Amino acid sequence: MQSSSFDVLVIGAGIAGATAAAHLAPTLRVGLIEAEEVAGYHSTGRSAAIWIQNYGPPDVQALSGLSRRFFEHPPDGFAATPIMARRPVAFLAPSEQEPLLERMLAEGAGLREIAVQDLRQMVPALREGYATRAAIEDDAFDMDVAVLHQGFLKLLRHHSGTLALRSRTGRVERVAGRWEVDIVEGGHFSAPILVDAAGAWGDAVALQAGVRPLGLQPKRRTGAIIDPQPWDARDWPLLNDCDHNWYCRPEARTRLMVSPADETDVEPQDVQPDELDIAIGIDRMQQALAIDVRRVEHSWAGLRTFTPDRSLAFGWDARSEGFFWFVGQGGYGIQTSPAAGRLAADLILGRDPGDAAAILPVLDPRRFA
Numbered sequence: 001m002q003s004s005s006f007d008v009l010v011i012g013a014g015i016a017g018a019t020a021a022a023h024l025a026p027t028l029r030v031g032l033i034e035a036e037e038v039a040g041y042h043s044t045g046r047s048a049a050i051w052i053q054n055y056g057p058p059d060v061q062a063l064s065g066l067s068r069r070f071f072e073h074p075p076d077g078f079a080a081t082p083i084m085a086r087r088p089v090a091f092l093a094p095s096e097q098e099p100l101l102e103r104m105l106a107e108g109a110g111l112r113e114i115a116v117q118d119l120r121q122m123v124p125a126l127r128e129g130y131a132t133r134a135a136i137e138d139d140a141f142d143m144d145v146a147v148l149h150q151g152f153l154k155l156l157r158h159h160s161g162t163l164a165l166r167s168r169t170g171r172v173e174r175v176a177g178r179w180e181v182d183i184v185e186g187g188h189f190s191a192p193i194l195v196d197a198a199g200a201w202g203d204a205v206a207l208q209a210g211v212r213p214l215g216l217q218p219k220r221r222t223g224a225i226i227d228p229q230p231w232d233a234r235d236w237p238l239l240n241d242c243d244h245n246w247y248c249r250p251e252a253r254t255r256l257m258v259s260p261a262d263e264t265d266v267e268p269q270d271v272q273p274d275e276l277d278i279a280i281g282i283d284r285m286q287q288a289l290a291i292d293v294r295r296v297e298h299s300w301a302g303l304r305t306f307t308p309d310r311s312l313a314f315g316w317d318a319r320s321e322g323f324f325w326f327v328g329q330g331g332y333g334i335q336t337s338p339a340a341g342r343l344a345a346d347l348i349l350g351r352d353p354g355d356a357a358a359i360l361p362v363l364d365p366r367r368f369a
């Protein structure tokens, strides 16, 4: 049984909660509360681990750009190994997707057209006749999500923050200017500020606290690992079509991760993969690549949780004092996390958010009030 009082309680120790907690800990007494036995069990441990500048709405692209420097130059002692490794991203356009490609080239940053035969030099499995045109983002990269996540949790501990695992919030009540939080497993925490970083459960935590939900929608996404033999795929770019109907990327040197880029609405849960989604992903990938899939070695699914307008929701609730939303990270929560965590801390501490100030109106959860 734990009973502790803090300056701020952060609910959820995925990448969102870990980054917010780490950035707040030098200034405030932080309690990071996680329902599961390990931090990162849900979406954070299930991502495709790629950073792509040309991905997501403008607010996401802005935060991805602001996060890039952190990946390139993490603070001293943050991680023992690099947290990024270059991995270009190729966008393939079958003829009907050429208008999409044109738009991406006109509006995208760091994107260039590449001749399909040049792409085939990089990816010899690319079938003749699938794509009529293609573009490439050269400066995308793989992220080491586990090392990144642990780095932020280490920073939290370094600043004397507390991580409470196996601690699912139950009753959450505002009493005399503080959030009083009962833990289902036993124990009690309290703080004047509560940060809702509960991912797919963001609305559920709000309801516990008597706060009006934003209308978050978790969407299932599936990944499967296959052996691309006889191809050596380790240096291939991430490949996807311009309409984002599928993607695949090298995994663990000799394997390929394949996804149908599915977005199936589901309730918040420990989500599992659906056989049909795996088959669809492999079928779409095989239309582009001559890969004979004999066996799916491993598959999983995770939740990407969106606000109603698919932009992020970072900021104070419109009505409930001391309730801070840090949700709606969708399919970009890892690549935006360094700048997102800093921004959350700046807003909570009343600091100047610097270059992120321009996107604040788009992120403000009060837009749904």
Ligand SMILES: Cc1cc2nc3c(=O)[nH]c(=O)nc-3n(C[C@H](O)[C@H](O)[C@H](O)COP(=O)(O)OP(=O)(O)OC[C@H]3O[C@@H](n4cnc5c(N)ncnc54)[C@H](O)[C@@H]3O)c2cc1C
Pocket: 011, 012, 013, 014, 015, 016, 017, 033, 034, 035, 036, 039, 040, 041, 042, 043, 044, 045, 046, 047, 048, 049, 050, 051, 167, 168, 169, 170, 197, 198, 199, 200, 201, 205, 221, 222, 223, 301, 302, 303, 304, 305, 327, 329, 330, 331, 332, 333, 334, 335, 336
């Ligand atoms: C297949 C897939 C591929 C992806 N690929 C990428 C990618 O390439 N790049 C990228 O940037 N992003 C990617 N994402 C998205 C990314 O994984 C998410 O945006 C990110 O992990 C969200 O982090 P989070 O901390 O908000 O959520 P989570 O990691 O789900 O953390 C929320 C935490 O809150 C806890 N919690 C919930 N309710 C309570 C409660 N009542 N009490 C205590 N704790 C609670 C949960 O247990 C959970 O640990 C992908 C996602 C999927 C599923």
